[in-house]
Amino acid sequence: MQTFTHSTSPIRVLFGRGRVREASDELGRLGVRRALVLTTPEQRDAGEGLAARIGSLAVGVFPGAAMHTPVTVTAEAMAVMESLGADGVVALGGGSTTGLGKAIAARTGVPQLVIPTTYAGSEVTPILGETDAGVKSTRRGPEILPETVIYDADLTDTLPVSLSCTSGLNAMAHAVEGSYAQDGSPIYTLMAVDALAALREALPVIAKDATDKDARDRALYGAWLCGTVLGGVGMSIHHKLCHTLGGALDLPHAQTHAVLLPHTIAYVEEAVPEVLAPAKTVFGPRTGAALYDFAATLGVPQRLADLGVGEADLDRLAELATANPYWSPRPLEIGGIRALLHRAWAGDRPE
Numbered sequence: 357m358q359t360f361t362h363s364t365s366p367i368r369v370l371f372g373r374g375r376v377r378e379a380s381d382e383l384g385r386l387g388v389r390r391a392l393v394l395t396t397p398e399q400r401d402a403g404e405g406l407a408a409r410i411g412s413l414a415v416g417v418f419p420g421a422a423m424h425t426p427v428t429v430t431a432e433a434m435a436v437m438e439s440l441g442a443d444g445v446v447a448l449g450g451g452s453t454t455g456l457g458k459a460i461a462a463r464t465g466v467p468q469l470v471i472p473t474t475y476a477g478s479e480v481t482p483i484l485g486e487t488d489a490g491v492k493s494t495r496r497g498p499e500i501l502p503e504t505v506i507y508d509a510d511l512t513d514t515l516p517v518s519l520s521c522t523s524g525l526n527a528m529a530h531a532v533e534g535s536y537a538q539d540g541s542p543i544y545t546l547m548a549v550d551a552l553a554a555l556r557e558a559l560p561v562i563a564k565d566a567t568d569k570d571a572r573d574r575a576l577y578g579a580w581l582c583g584t585v586l587g588g589v590g591m592s593i594h595h596k597l598c599h600t601l602g603g604a605l606d607l608p609h610a611q612t613h614a615v616l617l618p619h620t621i622a623y624v625e626e627a628v629p630e631v632l633a634p635a636k637t638v639f640g641p642r643t644g645a646a647l648y649d650f651a652a653t654l655g656v657p658q659r660l661a662d663l664g665v666g667e668a669d670l671d672r673l674a675e676l677a678t679a680n681p682y683w684s685p686r687p688l689e690i691g692g693i694r695a696l697l698h699r700a701w702a703g704d705r706p707e
């Protein structure tokens with residue numbers, strides 16, 4: 357048995373269809389009397405509906421959350437918090453909305469209730485990535501971690517198939533990387549394997565029928581575990597590359613993860629296949645290739661070129677990705693990373 361240190365985050369999780377009805381009870385438990393509901397512009401109606409359901413404990417809706425948590429949006433939301441005398445936030449949405457709730461909590465200390473509607477996993481991590489003048493920086497801290505999460509799959513039934521699949525692959529990336537983390541533990545590895553199995557089973561069903569309730573439940577369960585792994589251990593080469601590409605070219609988050617995952621895992625697998633032993637119990641002996649085939653069955657984008665990345669960008673991206681030393685089971689070496697990026701750009705199946 358290897359030596360390990362295991363730590364967990366204190367967080368209350370309610371899981372199950374219909375449990376959004378318990379939102380006002382949960383706010384009461386947190387001592388919140390005047391909650392501001394946060395959403396993206398696209399989910400404004402859902403936010404209004406939730407505020408009506410919460411009743412007198414909700415004082416308004418701020419429907420301005422945006423990808424990568426721009427500090428300008430946070431400032432706007434803080435002004436609304438102040439004008440309404442809000443003492444807590446309810447984030448209803450994906451990672452963008454959760455990010456806004458975290459940014460407000462980090463500045464004010466107000467409690468957060470998060471009701472996730474994608475599979476991104478941010479709701480159970482103490483991690484906040486914010487963008488200021490186009491530069492994204494990430495930090496961790498106990499003040500960032502939400503207090504309570506309600507996973508109600510009824511709210512994921514509307515997630516479009518394409519985003520369901522890319523968001524699910526984004527979640528799987530947390531689990532695969534968590535299973536070979538330098539600071540990993542047997543409990544996080546168990547979670548990672550169970551999460552991969554759940555999403556591997558659920559996503560192909562959702563790709564065919566977005567309304568399949570069992571598959572939606574399984575996917576959300578898997579996403580919770582993946583997020584918990586992300587919050588508990590350090591990520592590595594895959595998240596580093598996604599962060600570099602996303603930041604440099606403002607790429608869509610979940611799609612970038614979906615395209616890169618088979619290639620980053622194949623890069624690790626080529627040099628140190630043994631670190632992928634947990635993932636191989638779900639994906640078999642050629643994990644990178646199996647992830648590529650799995651993504652193909654889901655019909656998600658499989659080429660960086662599909663996301664607008666130009667071949668001429670690849671040299672700069674390889675340099676950026678290898679500029680700061682970053683732990684990885686296979687170190688990031690510029691020639692290998694450039695080749696990896698080219699395969700991902702062209703959409704070649706890993707060997």
Ligand code: NAD
Nearest residue numbers: 396398424450451452473474476478481483512514515609
């Ligand atoms: P998102 O939150 O930006 O959502 C994408 C779009 O889908 C939005 O328009 C949203 O309104 C819509 N949407 C979400 N749920 C829906 C539903 N059920 N029905 C219909 N439409 C729905 O996308 P995301 O991939 O969840 O989050 C990406 C962001 O989260 C990035 O900024 C990323 O950096 C961050 N993130 C942070 C962490 C962390 O731990 N800090 C983890 C994962 C992601």
